[in-house]
Amino acid sequence: MPLSNPSAPAPDDRGQCKTIDLGRKVAAIEGFWQPRVVAEMNDYQFKVVKLEGDFVWHAHADTDETFLVLDGELEIDIRGVPSAAPMLSLRAGQMAVVPKGVEHRPRALGEVKVLLIEPRGVVNTGDGVRTERTAQNDRWI
């Protein structure tokens, strides 16, 4: 996690009552898999993130999670949902909600820019032990 990667503490306005340009925000991030909060809605956060390559399989026991692709192509492998396809493919302007408790693995084809929407405090690598892929929460941009 490069310390030079721009981030800031939560602003007083929580990113509300202002125009947020998602493309401009995500373009300012230097590293991959390093979510940055841009705004809060009640106890939920909007986070932009740049992705490249495969992430780890994980799940969030207590919450659904939303992926909205801003640029590029994202695949999300899904495990254990007989009624769902085993892999979701998302391009710019497409979104998917992963239900709580469902194991999933995001995979970026090339560089992908994504808007994540989930409750404050969700750990990117899921419940349980933290790994080298675990990102620090509440870093704003």
Added chain:
Amino acid sequence: MPLSNPSAPAPDDRGQCKTIDLGRKVAAIEGFWQPRVVAEMNDYQFKVVKLEGDFVWHAHADTDETFLVLDGELEIDIRGVPSAAPMLSLRAGQMAVVPKGVEHRPRALGEVKVLLIEPRGVVNTGDGVRTERTAQNDRWI
């Protein structure tokens, strides 16, 4: 509110675990100011809507509300927040969160396509009496 406007009851999967093409969904709506739910995340809903012209001043006492513009140009007048600009201007790829309790009036410059994110049950015209601008909730597309 044209009865021919396509809508459906909530699907069993609540729009989860599938790819949702926001542009395709919103293009299938026939009327303006008629939100259609495309997915749920916990007790929140993602709604697509086509806007044209001015809406009414209103507020939601209990919840923040998010506007993400998919196409076109949306202005949102804001009342009573000294620290905020009195008008937000949003184009495609830009979003804004209106805080709970804050009076606001969306105004569409031409036809605008928007993704709304807010808790299930929020009334589009705000708290209080229902008007001819009040849309029925929980209509899916």
